[in-house]
Amino acid sequence: MYLIQNAQIWSPEPLGIVDILVAGGRVAAMGPNLDVRLPGLRTVDLQGAVLTPGLIDQHVHVAGAGGKRGFSSLTGEISMDEFMAVGSTTVVGLLGTDGATRSIEALYAKVQGLNEQGMTAHMFTGYYGMDPKYITGSIQGDMVFIQPVLGCKIAISDIRSSYPTATELMRRVREVVVGGMVSGKKGILHVHLGGAASQMDVLFEMLDHFEAPIKHLSPTHVARTESLFTQAIEFALRGGSIDITTGASKYTEPHWAALRALEAGVNPDLITFSTDGHAGLDRKDDSGQVIGTRPAPIAANLHAFQSLVREGSVKPDVALKPVTSSPARNLGLSHKGRIEVGADADFCLFDAEWNLGAVMARGSWNYQNQSICAFAL
Ligand SMILES: [Zn+2]
Incomplete structure (x- = not known):
């Protein structure tokens, strides 16, 4: 389970700076300044880095x-x-x-x-x-x-x-x-x-x-x-x-x-x-x-x-x-291709120049390029 804070989201439509709660491999909730307290929840502050659908x-x-x-x-x-x-x-x-x-x-x-x-x-x-x-x-x-x-x-x-x-x-x-x-x-x-x-x-x-x-x-x-x-x-x-x-x-x-x-x-x-x-x-x-x-x-x-x-x-x-x-x-894949509540938690994280920094697939971080994305994911 992850609370991803301060992601600049292109869903692909621009949604601005949003927090995302990821649970069970899906997007469970989205919104500004989500306040979530759950056992086992990991919080990652992306500080405005770009998040797109996988x-x-x-x-x-x-x-x-x-x-x-x-x-x-x-x-x-x-x-x-x-x-x-x-x-x-x-x-x-x-x-x-x-x-x-x-x-x-x-x-x-x-x-x-x-x-x-x-x-x-x-x-x-x-x-x-x-x-x-x-x-x-x-x-x-x-x-x-x-x-x-x-x-x-x-x-x-x-x-x-x-x-x-x-x-x-x-x-x-x-x-x-x-x-x-x-x-x-x-x-x-x-x-x-x-x-x-x-x-x-x-x-x-x-x-x-x-x-x-x-x-x-x-x-x-x-x-x-x-x-x-x-x-x-x-x-x-x-x-x-x-x-x-x-x-x-x-x-x-x-x-x-x-x-x-x-x-x-x-x-x-x-x-x-x-x-x-x-x-x-x-x-x-x-x-x-x-x-x-x-x-x-x-x-x-x-x-x-x-x-x-x-x-x-x-x-x-x-x-x-x-x-x-x-x-x-x-x-015809309704859970794919967008960042929205209910969709699979598949994300690409980019820097401001659109270099790929990290990838989440079905709720798990699976790739990270430390030279582009130095966050502790
Ligand atoms: Zn072919």
Whole structure:
């Protein structure tokens, strides 16, 4: 139990200087000058340091990924300590090209391991193709019977995809929507966009011909190319959520892509960042020759947020949305992405220059950089 005093809160909206009572892993009370006396309560005076919601990374290869250049190009798994050091307190794991060599069961075990350690991890079932890669035999069954499964991943416009038609994709949407109804989840079809010329055409076909429920579609890697991003902005202007990959697959720095979308009039609640952490990236020598594989960095969401406030001159409440409240909204996680009474006690503590000083996940301090945050937490 903690009484956190004098935190300058961006929730992501600015709330000013507030005290927070943390109990049972959640925010139990908030307000100015809270007067609480309880046995076992630890009091920390932050003296005006900045507190934000813990960051959400909604596409990260927690169990590893890669594998597009042979077995030696598979990447390794990610530890909770590594997530804490970059402020990510909630993650969604998934398979990629490694769907051929890794199983949904192995992903589930890794996700539950992270939950046991004290952070929050969810997952998408499925992978690139249409072939059934599920634990229970169906997407709907995985969503209903397996708690961390929020929806399904599928790929379009990629040689690794099954080139699904609009009708086939609608059947996947039906499974995540009905699976969500039965299990009390929102239900998300997370759509990997490859580099093929068909871009997002099949998604627009679903909207135009089947009146697909756009809030259940979540296209990712939308800033892979400039022309794909132009389509993504159109998708967002129709009310769809667009996911900009920060650690890989981008034609420009992710914060510049986000700025372009904001300038085009896209609602910031519809812009999300995800790292694609531990995707297999080509390692090249000075002459551009591929000499191996390196994992995509999981720090990329934190860095994209920092770049938005530092270089993009975006107000912190708007800059925070793609890594906090917007992915929580997209995923249907009502206890995440905001600092409010009843929400999970997931916080990032920053100094005045937005350097990460400490991280709390579900009510426990799990990371501290003493050179930035010297408080006794
Ligand atoms: Zn990926």
